[in-house]
Amino acid sequence: SFGGFNICKVLNENAKHKAIFVHGSFEGSTDDAVVILEKTPFTENTVKGILSSDTDLKLAIHNDIYKTFEAFPKPQENGIKATLIYPATSKHISKYTEQDVYVVRETAEDYRNITLPYIQAEQFSIQWVYNILDKKKEAERIVFEDVDPETGFILLPDMKWDCKQVNDLYLVAICHTRGLRSLRDLTRDHLPLLKNILEKGQNAIKEKYQVPPSKLRIYFHYQPSYYHLHVHFTHIKFDAPGSGVDRAHLIQDVIQNIEINGNFYQEASISFALRENDKLLSKFREAGKA
Amino acid sequence: SFGGFNICKVLNENAKHKAIFVHGSFEGSTDDAVVILEKTPFTENTVKGILSSDTDLKLAIHNDIYKTFEAFPKPQENGIKATLIYPATSKHISKYTEQDVYVVRETAEDYRNITLPYIQAEQFSIQWVYNILDKKKEAERIVFEDVDPETGFILLPDMKWDCKQVNDLYLVAICHTRGLRSLRDLTRDHLPLLKNILEKGQNAIKEKYQVPPSKLRIYFHYQPSYYHLHVHFTHIKFDAPGSGVDRAHLIQDVIQNIEINGNFYQEASISFALRENDKLLSKFREAGKA
Known part of the structure; x- marks a missing residue:
């Protein structure tokens, strides 16, 4: 689990593809870690679970026939992908750092x-x-x-x-x-x-x-x-x-x-x-x- | 809530941007509805909550220093955006349908x-x-x-x-x-x-x-x-x-x-x-x- 994980720096993020690259370490260790989190595509199966009474909704905007919500599906319907590189070298950190x-x-x-x-x-x-x-x-x-x-x-x-x-x-x-x-x-x-x-x-x-x-x-x-x-x-x-x-x-x-x-x-x-x-x-x- | 929502058809999906467009209806109504679901970008705040012991992890691949997981954050750390168009016209349905x-x-x-x-x-x-x-x-x-x-x-x-x-x-x-x-x-x-x-x-x-x-x-x-x-x-x-x-x-x-x-x-x-x-x-x- 990520218990005891401390974020040192967000190296990069991609709002369009919903991904983020984080440099951090685990408590009690001096080794570096790189974590990559990515939201996953919807599938027909997860959508069925999400569009149900299990999902909590919070109305954000209501205009005529249009409504937008913040929606909070059950965890098992809404998994993300996590990649852990540990121990990570400075090359890994540089590779995932945003570049001009x-x-x-x-x-x-x-x-x-x-x-x-x-x-x-x-x-x-x-x-x-x-x-x-x-x-x-x-x-x-x-x-x-x-x-x-x-x-x-x-x-x-x-x-x-x-x-x-x-x-x-x-x-x-x-x-x-x-x-x-x-x-x-x-x-x-x-x-x-x-x-x-x-x-x-x-x-x-x-x-x-x-x-x-x-x-x-x-x-x-x-x-x-x-x-x-x-x-x-x-x-x-x-x-x-x-x-x-x-x-x-x-x-x-x-x-x-x-x-x-x-x-x-x-x-x-x-x-x-x-x-x-x-x-x-x-x-x-x-x-x-x- | 989306209780009583029936999916009629997935109109389109975008795996790269993590969005899906669904045509459906609510039980007891003959009106059409279009729902757009989008995963949201990570923020520094939600990442802190996700990289904690609150998130359940399921190991997928382990190779040397690299591990990948399916991760299941708590709902409030992992909201998605939902847009509901209801009642929707045939123009809405055609607008969101995948086109060649x-x-x-x-x-x-x-x-x-x-x-x-x-x-x-x-x-x-x-x-x-x-x-x-x-x-x-x-x-x-x-x-x-x-x-x-x-x-x-x-x-x-x-x-x-x-x-x-x-x-x-x-x-x-x-x-x-x-x-x-x-x-x-x-x-x-x-x-x-x-x-x-x-x-x-x-x-x-x-x-x-x-x-x-x-x-x-x-x-x-x-x-x-x-x-x-x-x-x-x-x-x-x-x-x-x-x-x-x-x-x-x-x-x-x-x-x-x-x-x-x-x-x-x-x-x-x-x-x-x-x-x-x-x-x-x-x-x-x-x-x-x-």
Whole structure:
């Protein structure tokens, strides 16, 4: 039980998703603890119990046909999820601490002078991507493959998707061609690759999941989380993380921009958000650009 | 109380935001009722009560330093919000019923042949916008005004923002010039207007709320919810509704696109999502384009 638990600090909270992250400790121990509390989704079963005479109601507002209440269901109808990390390290505490976010508008020059040297110096490992492309890992998860070395790709479910329902469908297409880091490397030469991923990715998803193109949001991330070109396919009704205008770029818009100007992504400015602890943000700051 | 309440149908649910929408009725009545249940955000006070010996815990997973529990707090620490609409009309029921969403990619030709005639035929009333611009309404809410008839605008908090904390800051800039319906009407002639809104809007928000430009997401909606040109200013940490890549267009990107091609928005294809009951979707369907 949480008897003897003392709250040291609320590290973060999310009012929209009804979650809170707390740093604390247990009486008689000097170890740190991190507790994450999350309200749980309603289910048809719990709703039946809640909409009964067991629930105490306190009227808040009454206006015409509209009433709002504070409602207090019985505990067993209204469980929450608790996660305890104990003993917790300072890394856990830092991981769950709210971080400031900054918008950066990267010019073409900023990309060449700041971002590209940063990507090259960090040498992020993408061995795990090559393991997928070489079928050394996750081969059984592949939904579709086009083996063409120039325009081909592998399509597979994203790790975040449990594949149980299509409401939150999330797949990723990873291109076979190596050396394309991001949007910034795309030119007119890559139009056949982009159009192939768009068309065959849509077809494969329609065939395998019966989800037609009109239900799909198909986009790149910039900045991406790894620098080997890949495309996100998510269900339009799923409010997918990273589908906001500050990170996502629809593949159809990317194709259109390159058709207007073959060097669009070598010349354009692009906005994105970076968290306080992102090394790339420090690089922009050192250069006096953030 | 909800004694005697019978559930007829779950109209919709939102697992991410922990809300559910239920159609039902009370015993002895033939009237319809709609009930909306929402879990509430945690507060520092309720967390203190929850992280105590009062809360029953049921261990779910134990792996090394990580444990997860189902937790059952006392009712008064774990209230939910209930909204009752009673008697409810069929319009209420339809409003809260889950709707299918479709992605449309509108070409320039589709805009001229389908969307523009639809906007003109519907003659959506924007009298309420003119009331703001003429200071007949909401004058006390104005945060900043530039009175120039060509490049000027009024900046005021969006109705969705309670103005209590800047974490979910949401303001709207409404341009003084009349007749600009949306993105689609913007050309090189409007660059001074766009740059003025961007610069003076940022400055006014910095002065009034101490929120600098690096914390702002500034964008148009397409389709907008009303056809008089306006710009959304939201806090980058706020996952604002309508800030997804399928509806939002950063004003900096709009300026850049028009600088590359003065007629960009008269020539480009633009993607957006429409709900099943949107009349514009029917128009696209009638034209065989959705």
